[in-house]
Amino acid sequence: MSEPLNPPSHGKPRVRFAPSPTGFLHVGSARTFIFNWLYARRNHGTMILRLDDTDVERNTDASVNSIFEGLKWLGLSWDEEYRQSDRGxxxxxxxxxxxxxxxxxxxxxxxxxxxxxxxxxxxxxxxxxxxxxxxxxxxxxxxxxxxxxxxxxxxxxxxxxxxxxxxxxxxxxxxxxxxxxxxxxxRSDGMPTYHLASCADDADLRISHIIRGQDHLSNTYKHVLIFEAAGFAPPQFAHLPLLVAPDGTKLSKRRHGPVVSVTTYRDAGFLPEAFINFLCLLGWSPKNDRELMSRQELVDAFSLEGINRSNAVVNFKESAEASTVAAPKSDVPSAAGNPGLPSPEEMFDPKALWLNAEHIRGLSVEDLSQRLMTIVQGAGFSVTAEKMLRITPLIRERIKLLRDALTAADFFFLKELSLYDPGELVPQKGDAAMALKVLQRAKEVLANVEFKHDPLDQSLRAAAQELGVKAGQMFQPIRVAVCGRKNAPPLFETLEVLGKETTLHRIEEAIAKLASA
RNA sequence: GGCGCUAUCGUCUAGGGGUUAGGACGGAAGAUUCUCAAUCUUCAAACACGGGUUCGAUUCCCGUUAGCGCUACCA
Missing domain, CATH: 3.90.800.10 (Glutamyl-tRNA Synthetase; Domain 3)
Structure with missing residues (x-):
């Protein structure tokens, strides 16, 4: 036996992510990339991206773009890049x-x-x-x-x-x-198969650790055979448990819909760091009950020993089911005010949603505000950065996805409030007459008060007392008049951001609604 | 069919020969409160089954079952 052509390097690990560009980047691939990346960064190694495009029949440029687009969004970089088609x-x-x-x-x-x-x-x-x-x-x-x-x-x-x-x-x-x-x-046309190309490149690129999906576990025997036959020492192998759907089957776009595509998460308003955090918890554990982790914390905590052996379920709602329920949804003004209707977020794994909400709350107001700006403007609203900065603290604990800002803060962006049921204006244990009385008094009071939290608080509470209604009964009609729904951020802060003019205008409209109802 | 991998609450998981089997999400209840959210407290919820080994198995071994993967001139 002669010496292997690639004597084990005692240097830094070299790992690769080697997708075949035959479809969009899906969550399983993203996780494989992430685990490789974590291992490389943790051990000061090299991350390599290699497009395994030996299947000319099925490769598409769109797929290559989808992979780059997804990885770019995740914000994870690589150090070297190759294409198998260049290495025939x-x-x-x-x-x-x-x-x-x-x-x-x-x-x-x-x-x-x-x-x-x-x-x-x-x-x-x-x-x-x-x-x-x-x-x-x-x-x-x-x-x-x-x-x-x-x-x-x-x-x-x-x-x-x-x-x-x-x-x-x-x-x-x-x-x-x-x-x-x-x-x-x-193949008979002289093209290399996946097994050959993969091993040849892994050997040539001096890959030290092959970290990939468990679906390759049985293929690994073939790879070991190839490496040895060609005179190379096989690299280390680490197979990752598969990500499966709630029905236990492997994730597939055809069966499970857009929830398996990385861009779906991006477009829904996931933070890349939260998405990465979520994916890491599927099949890997830091073993210390730690769940909410930043990218750096993940790098520091990552090790191959923490990887499980059993498949992990991505607990999303089957899209067929979700779309069936969502079908009757009409153009209701504000989804947030209609708890009976499912929001698009119901399709995602609850844990992913929770992690995203946690990461959102962990962002500085400035940072969150900027990210929200992109979403809000993308939806066609115009807001100034200054105003967005004031809105952000009011909604940051009320949104799970960045896109939720669109429904949670719509009344800040809209010139005219969308339609709402005048019945909503009626306070708890009150009637339309009380609502009317409250709004008329509020109009007078608000016309002469400084739009700052404390003065608003004091004057409105005093007004409630004068009218002989509870504070809640005073606030609710105003809230609905101004926000167009019952569930909204705290009233005084909201009024402060909305400003006197808009507030008064909306209260007048509410009074009109009530009068004609 | 053959070969292989896997099996702890609904889901993600910790643990490991003797534990009240731990945490998180989700769910339920309560506290707080101008609504919602956030926060806090509490509760329900699991070792697939059958044999061994052992003083003692959820843990180790074997089998069964189930799930998944591979079994392409796909990757």
């Missing part, structure tokens, strides 16, 4: 090496006809007997004659021959060579 020569070289060593053979069976032959007597297909044992001379002859062939790995299947590796998460893994099929290295 390297892949074929490795195939040639393996072939020269006699550890691969040409399979002249026409493509796509394998199925019938595969379902043979044993019901199991491991290799094509005629091809595996073809003499070198005949093989060369047929190849020289221009016959096309796929190159297959000659899996050692002597009795008792085992393939083994140690997985950082799943422990010692052993499988009999006899149970591994002769997988393809090169």
């Amino acid at each position: 020569t390297l892949h074929r070289q490795m195939a040639e090496t393996i072939f020269q060593k006699g550890m691969a053979y040409r399979d002249f069976t026409p493509a796509h006809t394998g199925d019938s032959e595969r379902s043979g007597a044993q019901g199991t297909w491991l290799f094509n007997p005629g091809m595996r044992e073809l003499s070198q001379a005949e093989s060369d002859l047929r190849a020289a004659a221009g016959e096309t062939f796929a190159l297959r790995f000659r899996v050692p299947r002597d009795a008792g021959r085992m393939v083994r590796f140690t997985d950082a998460v799943y422990g010692e893994q052993v499988k009999a060579g006899a149970d591994i099929e002769d997988f393809a290295l090169l």
